[in-house]
Structure formats: C-alpha cells, structure tokens
Amino acid sequence: QSMLDFVQKLPKAELHVHLEGTLEPEHIFSLAQRNGIELEYKTPDEVIAAYDFHDLPSFLSIYYAAMDVLRTEEDFYELALHYFQRAAAQNVVYVEPFFDPQAHTSRGVAFETVINGIHRAQQEAAASLGVESNLILCFLRDMSAESAAEHLEMAIPHIDKLIGVGLDSDEKDNPPAKFAEVFAKARELGLKLTMHCDVNQKDILEHIEECLDLIKVDRIDHGINALEDDALCTEIARRGLGLTVCPVSNRFVVQNLTGDEIRKMLSKGMKATINSDDPAYFRAYMNENFMALVEDADFSKDEITTLTRNAFEVSWMSDSKKSAYL
Ligand code: HPA
Numbered sequence: 001q002s003m004l005d006f007v008q009k010l011p012k013a014e015l016h017v018h019l020e021g022t023l024e025p026e027h028i029f030s031l032a033q034r035n036g037i038e039l040e041y042k043t044p045d046e047v048i049a050a051y052d053f054h055d056l057p058s059f060l061s062i063y064y065a066a067m068d069v070l071r072t073e074e075d076f077y078e079l080a081l082h083y084f085q086r087a088a089a090q091n092v093v094y095v096e097p098f099f100d101p102q103a104h105t106s107r108g109v110a111f112e113t114v115i116n117g118i119h120r121a122q123q124e125a126a127a128s129l130g131v132e133s134n135l136i137l138c139f140l141r142d143m144s145a146e147s148a149a150e151h152l153e154m155a156i157p158h159i160d161k162l163i164g165v166g167l168d169s170d171e172k173d174n175p176p177a178k179f180a181e182v183f184a185k186a187r188e189l190g191l192k193l194t195m196h197c198d199v200n201q202k203d204i205l206e207h208i209e210e211c212l213d214l215i216k217v218d219r220i221d222h223g224i225n226a227l228e229d230d231a232l233c234t235e236i237a238r239r240g241l242g243l244t245v246c247p248v249s250n251r252f253v254v255q256n257l258t259g260d261e262i263r264k265m266l267s268k269g270m271k272a273t274i275n276s277d278d279p280a281y282f283r284a285y286m287n288e289n290f291m292a293l294v295e296d297a298d299f300s301k302d303e304i305t306t307l308t309r310n311a312f313e314v315s316w317m318s319d320s321k322k323s324a325y326l
C-alpha cells in the first residue's frame with residue numbers, strides 16, 4: 001500500500017481551516033460573473049500566478065481582496081459546500097471550520113447571510129456527504145475589541161450554530177489580552193475558545209502565555225514557538241491542549257514545513273494535529289499536507305496515525321461521537 005493510499009483511506013479530522021481560505025480561483029470567477037463583479041484577472045491561472053505569499057500580511061491582503069465576490073447566502077452556501085465536497089473526497093469525516101464574519105459585515109454583507117449560508121451547507125454535508133462539522137466564529141484581531149464584542153452579540157441568536165470562537169488575522173501588536181473580555185463572555189455563552197499564535201510573530205511567547213494564563217484557551221492554533229520554552233511545553237502537555245499545526249501554510253508564510261517541530265511536540269506529549277489552514281491559497285488540502293510531511297520529512301504511518309488520532313481526541317465533538325473514532 002502506497003503512503004498516498006494510506007493517507008487517503010485514513011478517516012481524518014480537520015480543526016484549522018478558514019472557509020474563506022477554501023475559495024478556489026474557479027469559484028472566484030463564477031461568483032464574480034453571477035454577482036456582476038469585474039475582476040482584474042482574466043483566468044483562474046492568472047489568479048494563482050498572482051499568489052505571492054512570503055509572510056502573514058502579504059497573504060492576508062490577497063485573502064481579504066478575493067472575498068469581495070462573496071455576497072449572498074447562496075455564495076456562502078456554495079463556498080462551504082465545495083469545501084465539504086473536497087473534504088469528503090479525501091475521507092475527512094469531521095471538521096471544525098472557521099469563518100471571519102467581520103470580513104463580510106465590513107463590506108455590507110449581513111451576519112445572517114454569512115452564517116445561514118454556511119449552516120445550510122453543514123447540514124447538507126452531514127446528510128449527503130457524511131462529513132460532520134461544528135463551526136468556529138473567528139474575530140479579526142486587527143479590528144477593535146468593541147467590534148469583536150458587537151459581533152459576539154450578533155451571534156447570540158445563532159448560538160446553536162456555533163461550537164466556539166477563535167482569533168485570527170494580523171497578530172502584530174494585537175495580543176490575546178486585547179480580547180480578554182470578549183472571550184470571557186464567549187465562555188459564559190458556552191462556547192469553546194481558541195486563538196491563533198501564528199509562527200514567529202512578534203512577542204509570540206507572551207501571546208502563548210496569555211492564551212494559557214489569561215484567556216485559558218481550550219486549544220491553540222499553530223503554537224509552534226511554544227517549543228522555545230520548556231515550561232510552556234510542559235503546561236500545554238499537562239492540560240492536554242491541542243495544537244493545530246498547518247505545515248504547507250507554514251512553508252509559505254515562514255518558509256518552514258515544521259516537520260522537526262511537529263516531531264518535537266509529539267515527543268513532549270503535546271497533542272499536535274495536521275491541518276490545511278487556507279487550502280485554496282496554499283494549493284494543499286489535508287492529503288497534500290500529510291504527503292508534504294511524508295515526502296520532505298519522511299513521516300511514517302505511525303506518526304500520521306498519531307497526528308490523526310490527536311485531532312479526534314482534541315476536537316470538540318461530543319464524547320459519544322468521539323468514542324467511535326478513538
Ligand atoms: N493566520 C492568521 N489569520 C488568518 C490565517 C492565518 O493563518 N488564515 C486566514 N486568516
């Protein structure tokens with residue numbers, strides 16, 4: 001059995017994927033046409049050729065610009081359903097996807113339009129594709145805490161459509177502490193908490209410490225730099241906190257697939273998981289992320305099995321469902 005066969009057949013869970021980061025170039029074109037939007041590119045290949053990411057800000061500017069084609073509930077439904085179809089084709093059976101409502105309300109798209117379209121796709125994916133999912137609302141950390149609080153208020157009528165909240169976008173000078181109050185309120189509402197601690201960002205160790213001591217997160221997105229501090233590693237392992245590592249994303253953003261770092265996490269008892277982050281942009285879904293680790297860092301079937309098991313274990317699915325995978 002080839003490694004690709006093995007990876008393909010393994011039932012997988014994905015815990016770090018931005019739905020807006022699954023917007024494929026072909027879909028940008030069909031949505032632009034339907035919504036009467038003029039694009040500056042003539043073909044999907046031209047769009048891909050313009051993907052030039054070397055750090056987080058250079059990625060984010062392209063990511064936010066492309067979202068402008070997403071306008072109607074149907075658009076968000078299609079966006080999410082297309083992702084779930086690709087997930088199903090790779091035997092990803094469970095997903096906790098992120099979405100960025102502020103990136104849409106700031107353009108005049110209603111919160112309801114976004115969440116209702118995504119929710120309908122989740123129901124369809126569960127019913128007809130066998131892909132279960134629980135949605136995570138991400139706040140944009142380069143916007144104000146007040147804006148985050150307003151969006152949490154907007155989410156209250158839809159609270160049953162959410163499992164948790166996250167924090168993404170530009171991390172520079174936007175520490176977890178900025179959002180301590182909003183996250184405390186989210187916790188009171190019964191939501192799980194996670195935050196991006198993107199690789200090699202300014203003040204990253206302080207950000208990880210704030211996640212642990214102040215916010216008391218239930219998971220950490222990326223979190224690679226914790227390896228620089230033994231006490232942080234011990235505490236993350238002791239709490240059984242999941243770390244959602246995104247190898248191909250890291251190869252684009254910090255020029256490192258993080259294979260060695262993932263191995264170190266496993267050896268320290270930290271629950272590392274493998275994820276795609278923004279697969280349409282980095283041109284790599286789950287299988288391609290695992291295969292990059294196989295091809296460039298010689299990951300074994302045992303290591304891949306451990307990483308996949310970790311993902312089910314640190315997921316926020318109900319314990320009764322979880323037991324079927326562990
Ligand atoms: N980091 C921060 N913000 C993001 C990312 C990421 O990897 N993807 C989409 N928004």
Ligand code: ZN
Nearest residue numbers: 018168196277
């Ligand atoms: Zn991310």
